[in-house]
Amino acid sequence: MMMEDKAFYEKFAEMLEISPAKVNEGLVLKDTSWDSLAVMATIAMIDDIYNVTVPGKKLSQCQTAGDILALVQMETSKKADI
Incomplete structure (x- = not known):
């Protein structure tokens, strides 16, 4: 796991108000407080951590x-190709 992924998981857990121990690749979003506000906050968080913007529509389908x-x-990888 990359250092950025660890930072993402920690901030993601805080945003969803769940224990960081529960956040891993298998975390099912519908079992959390994942909603449109969480999608918007996650877009900002991803931009902050990874310096890339993800489309909200694609993110909401995760x-x-x-x-x-x-x-x-x-x-x-798309950004790297530009």
Whole structure:
């Protein structure tokens, strides 16, 4: 796991008001307080940590925390291609 991913998981847990120990790739978002406000906050958090902007529509379709990190990797690789 990259250092950025650890920072993401810690901030993500704080935002969702759950224990950081519960946040891993398999965390099912629908079992948390994941809603449109959380999506917006996560976009800002991803921008802050990874310096990349993810589309809100794609982010809102994520099912797990692992899906979010996969989306971040995809958007980061797109940015590197530019």
